[in-house]
Amino acid sequence: MFSRRMQNLTPYVPGEQPRDRSYIKLNTNENPYPPSPQIRAFLNEFDFDALKRYPDPLSNDLRNQIAAKYGVRPEQTFVGNGSDEVLAFAFYAFFDSHDGNLLFPRFSYSFYPVYCDFFGIRYHKIDLNSDFSIDVCRFSDADESCGIIFPNPNAPTGILLSLDKIVGLLDDYSSDRVVVIDEAYIDFGGASAVNLIDTYSNLLIVRTFSKSMCLAGARLGFAMGAAPLISALFSVKDSFNSYPVNMLTQKIGAIAMSDDAWLQSATAKIIAGREYLTSELRKSGWNVLPSGANFIMAGKIGLSGEEIYLRLKDKGILVRYFDIDGLKDFVRITIGTDDELKILLHKLPSA
């Protein structure tokens, strides 16, 4: 009844979304602030009759907007139904175990091994430094590989990799293997590698509208890279789903992308909240990893991550813990509103 492919699957488990009671939700790295108010005006005026037609399969208006914002050409952009779909297409297009293992950090986005199992790609996890930072030399020194992928800032550690280390990695690594940098959280203070795509034709940048753009509900992600990489992603899309992005999301995404003032103000609030939470936690003796994202990894001696999670959940606050050796002492806390962070600090357990 089921294909042999099914035997290899170990599906991704998204953060819990319980409905038994109302929680302060700091567990799935959503943005606590609303998206651009221009979206409200658009929805009021949208001619809903238009929904009877298929959306633009190329998402041209949206891609033009992305190209304008990032100073790239439209043919260097690709959009999909969330960055998860863009990543899935990239795994299909670029990573092939015949050429070696795919490399990604020991602690990283937990969907990467799921994609590997889905498409039958072997992978090798590269250890982090003891401070949880990525050591680029361990990637370039690894045995024959079919590509590299990592988030920057990394998840769930939140730690940023500097642009000069990324350049060093790209210089040392085979120019015939694709390097995907998953910049889901880069807008929260990090330096994007997007300006490198003209120099490194094997570099693909993947982005999402779910975090800094406050549009997790719209499901929109995008990629930027050399035109041949983008063209390959289009071939994959057109072999899977010709119209991955619905009409409303294409338009909402273009609006959000054009409202830079609002983006800057929303991310500034998140960054301020992150610095405030980090500083307050450290004052209380917590170990907080330095974060460039809209979340922090924090732990306290004498408490396991699971214990912190359970005690906070009991008090109406959801955070995320990881049942993974090396991460068991931490919880990942999404940066909420200032009020939410104050309640969190008030309800934190002590050892």
Add this chain to the structure above:
Amino acid sequence: MFSRRMQNLTPYVPGEQPRDRSYIKLNTNENPYPPSPQIRAFLNEFDFDALKRYPDPLSNDLRNQIAAKYGVRPEQTFVGNGSDEVLAFAFYAFFDSHDGNLLFPRFSYSFYPVYCDFFGIRYHKIDLNSDFSIDVCRFSDADESCGIIFPNPNAPTGILLSLDKIVGLLDDYSSDRVVVIDEAYIDFGGASAVNLIDTYSNLLIVRTFSKSMCLAGARLGFAMGAAPLISALFSVKDSFNSYPVNMLTQKIGAIAMSDDAWLQSATAKIIAGREYLTSELRKSGWNVLPSGANFIMAGKIGLSGEEIYLRLKDKGILVRYFDIDGLKDFVRITIGTDDELKILLHKLPSA
């Protein structure tokens, strides 16, 4: 740079969507009527702040609505980002060349071989009868196979297969191989096989909101089948994209699904238009296949499909022709509004 998988791809080519001038668009089987007006009211009242949160990954409200409408249980329903995505997941989950070829009709939805190439599934096309109808015996008599898929009504022929023939096929075929019936066009007068899913645990029904529900722009499809089949589709989804259906589409779909009066009235208009066009064309000596869909296949002796297409395009009307042996004498014409059909009849070429 590119995986070996890429060498196998022959992407699907959707119907053209030219932007050089305004056409009467009868080429992609969209519905010419607007979706339920309740969607307008929903969009006006929608709290756009909600877009900052991820949508329900299980689409529970929408699936409950589908279950209620079709008299099935929620765990017998699955939704995806267009029926194309649902079909892609089904190909991944159920069809495995180790068990034999996948079987589908010689003339059928041209995305089926694309999915096969995408996932590495071998297939065998089963000839139709000379009147273009499906002969179910040729499926059950075929060599060892890994499954069957066909649209009902078939596309692009539009010809319906009766429920008793479907029962005959299911009775004769291995109960351990999945049979997918793609009912994209069933609402235009056909009898659905959905009531058979409790009897045949290997039967999966795939549907779309793009045709009878007038929501091609929202990208929504669904499937109904025995709970183990649905559970497998969820495993595939959660290995590819945890949140395939955005928040607005989930809600819009539930509204459309609940507005049965509007659905009945919209489909009645399409059926009346189809019968009118068929009758008028036949009066003028055209050969029109009997259609149960929102399109017809029509041809006239002395004219190739391409010639009809080109002459109509020149006059501002888009239809679709097929560069496929056996179909070259036809064009596929989507049923538009009554006014559009009158203009079409006025501008038809003669041999």
